[in-house]
Amino acid sequence: MNRDFLSIVGELNLAKKILVVGHIMPDGDDISSVLSATLGLQKLGKEVVACIDWRIPWYFYEFDETNLIKGYDEVVNSGFEPDFMLIVDASSPDRIGRFQEFLGKVTTAVVDHHGTNTLFGTLNWVDTKFGSTAQMILRINTELGVSYDERLATINLMGIATDTGFFRYSNADEIVFSDATKLVSMGGKAYLVSRIFENKRIEQFKLLSTMVEHICTENDGKIVYSYLSKKDYESNNCTEDDSGGFVGELRSIQGVELAIFFSEYEKNEVHISFRSKDWFDCSKLAVLLGGGGHPRAAGCTLKGELSVIVEQVVREAKLMFSTQLEAVKNI
Template sequence: MKFSSIISQINESKFILVTGHIMPDGDDISSVTSLAVGLERLGKTVVGSIDYPVPWYYRNFYGVEKLKTYEQAKDLDPDLIIVVDCSTPDRVGRFQNLLNDRKTIVIDHHATNTLFGGLNWVDSSSASTAQMVYILNKTLGVPYDADLATVNYLGIATDTGFFKYSNTDSHVFKIAAELVEFGAKPHFVSSTILENKSPEQMKLYCRMVDHMIVDGQLVYSWLSYDDYRANNCSDDDSTGFVSELRSIKNVEVAILFIEYPEGQVHVSMRSKNWVDVSKIASSLGGGGHARAAGCSFRDAKLHEVLDEVIGLVRDFLQGGNR
């Protein structure tokens, strides 16, 4: 990939759709919003859209409220589609149907990316897609203010675990510092994401702890659809729970099984030091990073998915795979 080719294609395009992946996290929402806002400031007609509900607390950030639903964006006719933070076309959701008929650019930092775009900028050394978006915006000449800087900072902060994961390096801190100089508000980001939990969410967390099983270097737990219903919660409310499992002493791999909605099971995997969970997730049709990955099952039974995945992970640990 020539970075100049991406710059040229963006400059040549007048109407651009920016989209991300289903079950969006902070990096995805930040990247879609930051790029859509940035391109709009350059005079482009831009629509940002994600084919999945955006968790309510992200709507406190500038630009996120402008993101369209799939139903609002499906009949648009953009010159160019830019997909961010997405490793495979199926993760784009129903927007996948548009990719073959449009010019496409993929911007991502997952090593498992399948290079499904017409142009692909994939940098697995980048801690987040949001920092790649920052580099692109700055190259294009996007003017930054405190609002754009804060929502761009959001993705970097969340995908580095607020600068505590192993992907945090000097480059991350340099870009974060530049965004703070533009007016980004780290305290607003951290308090909005980390200190905004409802009582119902805490009760759901207690259910996860009740289900928790520690097996040597492995810890896992699950939340059924009934658990969510009983606590008046959705899958948004369990965001970050798997990281709490990983925090347990002497654990190498943490896994959380989420059934939401009924019959659909998402598996979130985390590791601390040596297990490459992206290899496990990829073997199950998913993907991600060495220390954070996941996969999903449709029309599935929670206990059957749990048995399959846990058996595979135990074999992986016993074999010393990295």
């Protein structure tokens, strides 16, 4: 058994007031991990506050439990004084937003599956062998003796499903399927998880159409990129939450190895998502640009004018693409 895992379980057993923190720009794995840990620890009678310093995309409210997640101001104004902080699915301090202020003041455990993790907790259980952080929370809950009901199993399953592209990505390995099986056997419902993606607004399709109009290709179609400006979101009556999954559409294009999607979510603040199919290591490119992630899915955020950022990032991407291609050929 992993030493850090056991230490974290030991600390959680002793803790009474726990802050469970997810990352900014939350995705399904993050929300699943925050809620699964929170519901599990609450079942053990602990006082637990779930929090994320970012707006939660509207489609996650398909799960009522998402209402449990509080924002930074709400947590601070409530006067809650945790004796332990559990951070999930976040690879570096900046990823937890203003909750960084609790670091150093309260014993902190980081539970994450990103290879780019900077090990910023008092205790760090970081293991890239897991396709999702949700699987690590399943192990923590199991070791703590949490009893699973249908809701908890479904919410826990959501993180595994979303981080593996519904069991389609290369990280959908035997452990993923066996953990999913375990959750389904405890009442988890995959069809309820898929509801979060079968709930689209017409405006999202219009936004997708704008994104498609902006598609550009490089390197004989092996690199594809597109962008949406703040104005594009506004004119389609959308926010950046409505473009979740667009980068996956870009990657799905025939012959594409690297897909890049630029999202100007605030004027002059651009989130960049990288996805690859077979061999390109996106996390290396993201780290170079100040972000992080996994080999096949990574991201970063840059400040500046959208067109300038697009040009810069595409230039860096092409350079790294050639370097990595040479390395792959030499294997």
